[in-house]
Amino acid sequence: MTAVLAGSDFLRAPLLAAAHPDGFKEWQHFVVHGRDHRVLINFSVTDECTADGQHRLIPRVIVIVKADRWSGAVERYESTEMEVPTDLGGLTIGGNRLTVLSDGYRVSVDLPRRDVRAELELTSVTKPFVVNNQPLGAGRMSWLFVPRLRVDGWVRCAGVEHRIEHELAYHDHNWGRFHWGDDFGWTWGTVLPTDPGDPWSMVLLQMTDRSRLRYLSQAVYVWHDDEPAAIFRHAAVTTSRRGTFTRSADCTLPPAMQLVLDGNLAGVPEQLEVSAHRAGDAVHATFTPQSFARLAYPSEVRLDRSVVLCETSGDAHFTGVIGGERLDVTGAGVFEFLHG
The missing domain is CATH 2.40.370.10 (AttH-like domain)
Incomplete structure (x- = not known):
């Protein structure tokens, strides 16, 4: 390794x-x-x-x-x-x-x-x-x-x-x-168990267009100890976003960008659900945000836009069956939601 x-x-x-x-x-x-x-x-x-x-x-x-x-x-x-x-x-x-x-x-x-x-x-x-x-x-x-x-x-x-x-x-x-501000966005999440002795870990990668209407690439990776236990790609993965997280950002970096972004929606859901199925393996995960910070960049494509990356912390839970073994993991999630 x-x-x-x-x-x-x-x-x-x-x-x-x-x-x-x-x-x-x-x-x-x-x-x-x-x-x-x-x-x-x-x-x-x-x-x-x-x-x-x-x-x-x-x-x-x-x-x-x-x-x-x-x-x-x-x-x-x-x-x-x-x-x-x-x-x-x-x-x-x-x-x-x-x-x-x-x-x-x-x-x-x-x-x-x-x-x-x-x-x-x-x-x-x-x-x-x-x-x-x-x-x-x-x-x-x-x-x-x-x-x-x-x-x-x-x-x-x-x-x-x-x-x-x-x-x-x-x-x-x-x-x-x-270039920041081009026609793309992403959701990028990591889930690690609350119990350090729990051997399971999960990563979600999802690349989209700016409007989040078209997925360019997506995958769910599940690890057991030091080895990948299952990889789900593209059509094997489905996600759903419930509601809009209404709490304001704890901080915006650089701070001056707060003046530009005031009043804009964060682009963070109240809850994110992820399901993945392939060859008898299945995983279902939920992420519930609790708070977030914003990183903001001027668009490199248009002068009248900014690119916002929300670093979001919350509760995560995933269950499923992989290789005949059942998993039920409660943990902490940190998810990035990029839009702009």
């Missing part, structure tokens, strides 16, 4: 962005499913075209923490503040560092202007899974995800320090060439 991780999860930007930079984006994303908190940490690099037609990679670090409510920060850096090791197995952005280890990841965050700091050590429990060159509007995106990791460390945000001891986490790594 460690050899697969070390050989698969490396930075693509120095290779792919140099060959064709327009619209290139890449990020490493971590979600900690703590007992009384959620922690999201994101290291990203994005191609930006200057006024004179030159391309440069702009790095950012995002940290969002939910305890009683979501809070967090986004920090943008200059290209000169980014370093990539020769083996492509990590990324340094200012005082922040991500290192891919043989069996996991080490993440260090230091945003002194925002009073945000973190030190996390994540050990992979499951093998990574890679999906390449999926259509996304007029572009393409690839991703690698690790459904389940063990994590230890701490994070400080909004004046509160949270200790993280033997908790569960999720990781994905995404890269491709596309």
